[in-house]
Amino acid sequence: MTTLPLVYPSINLGIKRYHDRGKSGWWVFICWGPIISIIIIGFLRGIQNPSQSDWPEQLTPVMQLIPFVVVIGWLWYFIETGFLRGTKGPNEYGPDLLVEQAMRFARNAPTPPSI
Numbered sequence: 001m002t003t004l005p006l007v008y009p010s011i012n013l014g015i016k017r018y019h020d021r022g023k024s025g026w027w028v029f030i031c032w033g034p035i036i037s038i039i040i041i042g043f044l045r046g047i048q049n050p051s052q053s054d055w056p057e058q059l060t061p062v063m064q065l066i067p068f069v070v071v072i073g074w075l076w077y078f079i080e081t082g083f084l085r086g087t088k089g090p091n092e093y094g095p096d097l098l099v100e101q102a103m104r105f106a107r108n109a110p111t112p113p114s115i
Contacts, residue, residue: 018080020093031077
């Protein structure tokens with residue numbers, strides 16, 4: 001319950017980072033899609049047979065692969081948004097913010113005193 005308020009800002013931050021890399025913001029759902037599918041599959045399994053407690057043993061081989069897909073999705077998201085550099089110069093989503101910040105800093109930097 002405490003992580004629920006953090007979902008919206010984290011999705012927005014991921015979209016901003018993907019735009020910085022020149023990609024669509026829909027790529028942020030590479031890590032959210034498998035989690036949503038796990039919730040849906042769990043819900044559907046509960047509707048089909050809610051009284052059985054041996055639910056993990058009844059999973060199909062495809063359903064057993066979902067946790068691995070989740071881990072790979074989160075790992076890719078972590079690498080893509082955390083370590084890879086954004087595009088140099090402007091892209092279709094806007095200007096390069098690092099260049100803008102450097103220009104602003106250069107304009108506002110104090111001039112060194114002359115001797």
